[in-house]
Amino acid sequence: MEIKFNSDERKRIQQGIKEKYKVVAINPEGKFSYPTGRAGLEGQKYDPEILRALPEDVLASYCGVGNPFSLGPVTKGEAVLDIGCGAGVDMFVAAIMVGPEGRVIGIDLISEMLNRARTNLEKTSFKNVTFREGSPEELPFPDRIFDVVISNGVFNLITDKAKALKEVFRVMKSSGRFLLADQILTGDTQADSKSMVENWAR
Amino acid sequence: MLNEAGFADVEWVAETGFNSSPATKGVLFRARKSGISGIGRVEMEPKSALSKY
Secondary structure, eight states: OOOOOHHHHHHHHHHHHHHHHHTTTTTTTTTTSOOHHHHHHHHHOOOOHHTTTSHHHHHHTTTOSSSSGGOOOOOOTOOEETTTTTTHHHHHHHHHHHHHHHHHEEEEOOOHHHHHHHHHHHHOOOSSSEEEEEOOTTTTTOOSSSSEEESSSGGGGGGHHHHHHHHHHEEEEEEEEEEEEEEEEEEOOOOOHHHHHHHHHO | OTTTTEEEEEEEEEESSOOTTEEEEEEEEEEEEEEGGGGOOOOOOOHHHHTOO
């Protein structure tokens, strides 16, 4: 069941997310209850050969909750969208997989994260990776253009998940794959809305 | 929710072991856009469709 928030609550949630992740953009270490950076990537069994191909300080900015690439292959020439791309580490992994003939586009709400992603991109030689600021609830892309959509630890932060999922569906090609790593609630969700708003991004 | 959005072959594949709190669990999902949903529609060529992004 999805909780419906009013516009003020949505704004406060988004503000909380922005405040948290502009700090994470500088350095994710110690901001989460699980390993980040190289330790997180290795813990999630990302391909060691791909990790060796990326600069160490780029890897250090990883703060995902799982490995979307463990869910199936991303192949040469494909177009990949990363929802909530953060500092871009998953995008660079995808860029290696799709090769120069493929495309990788990332979208994120947090300008500080996108700045970190652009700084990271400058440390690589990828020419097929681009970023856009925007909301997963209103993807700024036409219908049916991505072969693969990935997302890592972002959907749990989205207030209107149903709308965002419909957007993912819309931009995927008819045989497209959605590879999702995320957090789900396992306990009771009886918390009052004030508490949920205040703790949404924690 | 993935099914409601139109996805097919929705699978909860595994837990990741990366849990952000005692009340949450890291998980991996995989889903596919049904081929049926694309029948009669023209797929855009990614290279040209994505050139402006």
